[in-house]
Amino acid sequence: MTAQLNSACRQALVDYLLHLGDSDTVMSQRLCEWVGHAPALEEEVAMANVGLDLLGQARSWLSYAAELEDQGRDADQLAFLRDEREYRNLLITEQANGNFADTMARQFFFDAWHFHLLTALCQSTDAQVQAIARKGLKEVTYHLRRSTAWIKRLGDGTAVSHQKMQDAIDDIWTYTGEMFTATSTDPLLVEAGIVPASAPLQQQWLGYVQATLQEATLTCPDENAYMQIGGRQGLHTEQLGYLLAEMQFLPRAYPGATW
Amino acid sequence: MTAQLNSACRQALVDYLLHLGDSDTVMSQRLCEWVGHAPALEEEVAMANVGLDLLGQARSWLSYAAELEDQGRDADQLAFLRDEREYRNLLITEQANGNFADTMARQFFFDAWHFHLLTALCQSTDAQVQAIARKGLKEVTYHLRRSTAWIKRLGDGTAVSHQKMQDAIDDIWTYTGEMFTATSTDPLLVEAGIVPASAPLQQQWLGYVQATLQEATLTCPDENAYMQIGGRQGLHTEQLGYLLAEMQFLPRAYPGATW
Amino acid sequence: MSPEERHFQEKIDAEIKIEAKNWMPEAYRRTLIRQISQHAHSEIVGMLPEKNWLTRAPSFKRKLQLLAKIQDEAGHGLYLYSAMETLGADRDEEVAKLHRGEVKYSSIFNYPTRSWADMGTIGWLVDGAAIVNQVVLQRTSYGPYSRAMIRICKEESFHQRQGYEILLTMMREGNDEQKAMVQDSINRFWWPALMMFGPTDTDSPNSAQSMAWKIKRMSNDDLRQRFIDQTIPQLELLGCTAPDPDLKWNEERGHYDFGEIDWSEFYDVLKGNGPCNRERLRTRREAIDNGDWVREAATAYASKQQQKQHAA
């Protein structure tokens, strides 16, 4: 199927795949930071599980991006040798872990987007995109179930957990709008049926989020609030650079080495 | 004077200079992390001041090490391109900042060592060592005065500050013994009158530390407690790798670039 | 006008500095406190975007320069708070207002620093814009503020040259990636730097009184034009461009023409929606909050020492 893409569409798809792969990579890295610090042993297992799934998906998206890009790079080189300005992840994924509620707010908003997006990508006209999405959707269905459950537990748990959960949601809300912004080349992909349009996705996402927060006795922030964007243009918050410096240390320090 | 050193002595001196330069570099990096986070504006100025002095001294020691080593490297390459295992800094310098008391305990023990060491190095038979030490001693005299003052303020301040200061001291104590350990080649340097023997240094240090802590109403930990060593052999705690990954990012990511 | 007011205005008109002990209109005092505190807050918050690259500075030379610059800024904050305190304001109270979001600092510091080149661009463009403002403020009517400005301007010019030199080194001795970094940095900071002079004169209603009192001595638009005129030759020397297709020399005016500024962005950032508003304030607030026990200890110790001296 990739042979049929014209060059503009191919470039647009590479860009989109980097966006998906980088978002998964960065999110997974943040989850890795939790190892050994989770509030219960069961959560160690669950967070590692989500992190593993996202890492695997990241590799699939980036491998496909590398293949389409056709510049002799592989998924590892894309992940470990691009600098911050070339990273295309959503800003929400790079936000620091904070406390468990902060991490769960980030995860929940991301999972709800991820779930609805992969659901749509299961219908992609690009067979490879479709295949990766189908595999990923099973995993992400679990991720969303888990983070939804935690939003409810913490929202409708104790007074302390309710407050922390509400603060976490209010705090990260400004990074949710970006999930539904399109780049200048996305319309090519939408038109070709490779990726879904953002607007209906946003409605699905918002419906799910509002219903969950309500059940969790939490207040959903204003959907028209000012939203921070920039990740897809490589314009990141000041947090990403440190994350990449750590993550990329070995490949940078020992160029060309096999591990 | 360097021409007169035989090759074993020269190698021993390079090693010693790396130890001094790396300790200053790492300590300065930790102080840089405080910028914007100090408890008062006057402390922003003071910590930056100490950080600057140490950074300047680091460059002097490493420049001299590079010159003696004679392998075409300069101070920047020594600082920004050696990996953790080659770093020779004292373990105490790489310990995380913690709270202000933790930072001050680290600083005080380091400054007291640094002051007495540089005082002795002012008598070094190596003219270059002597010159760097003389310049540095003026700065370090101020560092020690400042950290001593803070130990007293926090120790004899409020009940809260007293407890935090005592905890900080107890916590970092295990890294103080290393300052007075010698490598297998140090005796060559002591014999040549280039560096002082550790034993008298340790007595001076301990006398100063005990007197200060007593005045600060703090308890000095057991001088015979178990001490962690390894920095001079490049055997570091798990904290150094992260510090270097961040500090070395640009030179690693853009090899050979001029900035 | 009361005799006091008249006398005050006569001094202003005669370019005689107003000093702390002199009589001054309450509004003059309030306006100055506000302006000087905002300026001081800007020095302190302005340390944060630079701190973001301090621990990643690429060489001893650059790290030393950057740390020294940041230290100077903390020092500027100290002078300015002192100048402000001569007007009867209290530093801690003004800082608390900042933390409650009641006073602002320069919006430029709500933009993130995304590459090392930003350390050059901030020095060159951001400090450059600040200097254009501050050079004029050296002649401001309030003595302590004027003297603080003279001292600060000297150091800022030094910082500006250092910033420019960072960019020049990357453009002349750097590889393609580094050159791209510089241009990208200029693209990101160009418009925000122009916004540093504030809204156009027509939208700047408080300016007239400040001009009469000689707290302000040039209009926002005039300052902005002066900055652009002196910056473009430096930009060209770098071999870079500004992200403004309308920028060109106007022979007739003897000035550069430039494109429309996106004021909606300016007001968005001002309202708190810049990329880093929340982080900057949070960082400052946490620094002061986490330092409570330290400052309390210092006070307790000082009073104990005093008691001991009395007793002795």
Added chain:
Amino acid sequence: MSPEERHFQEKIDAEIKIEAKNWMPEAYRRTLIRQISQHAHSEIVGMLPEKNWLTRAPSFKRKLQLLAKIQDEAGHGLYLYSAMETLGADRDEEVAKLHRGEVKYSSIFNYPTRSWADMGTIGWLVDGAAIVNQVVLQRTSYGPYSRAMIRICKEESFHQRQGYEILLTMMREGNDEQKAMVQDSINRFWWPALMMFGPTDTDSPNSAQSMAWKIKRMSNDDLRQRFIDQTIPQLELLGCTAPDPDLKWNEERGHYDFGEIDWSEFYDVLKGNGPCNRERLRTRREAIDNGDWVREAATAYASKQQQKQHAA
């Protein structure tokens, strides 16, 4: 010996597993709780030295492997705590004992991981030593523990092969720096790995009873010899050496001879003086303390849900 005790010992002697509901001597129960909880704690604390390189793993493949391994270890912790709870112990209480320093975990995890090669060495040598122990424990007399061991051993063998493969790749496809990293890592972990089997038999007074109860089934020294014998060929295949000049094949014994272990180091680390004892315990303690409000919320939510169901 009471009839119960006799019956118990007869089952043991006949290799019939003791199950949770069976009668058992109190000392047997206590010894097992202690041993299983230490084993569980070791799995959990053992995640930390690996976590140290997780965020710096050099490729997708290695990061996936390492994260999966760490996840397995958390899972092992869960099985083992469950096995322990069949004996009437409480997980939270045992964890609290760990955090108060009343129970230990394997001392090997008090050594820092200083390079990526340590991820290989821990898999190969440390898990390798653990497996030698655990293979024997598959036949331990207590049923739930024995079954947990069977499950854990399978996964551990997989981890061990992965660890060895990390080292082999670095030795065969790596540059000189990487090869030096591997040898350095083996030098640092060799002796601590040998210490994992515990003191020599002459200094291991509690072993006799454990052997009689078949909680233990081989002596420390026999296990250690078995480990060395099976490890040396693998070491040679790597092209590396052990930091032990006395290591050599003894034709007569049919075993490798090896040098004197520095037991003072072993006891120092056991006393809390290892390089990372404090950090490891602090990390675990903080994880649980910081998670208090989360677990409380989950409990509160669950009871609210239950009430709703009752009400409905």
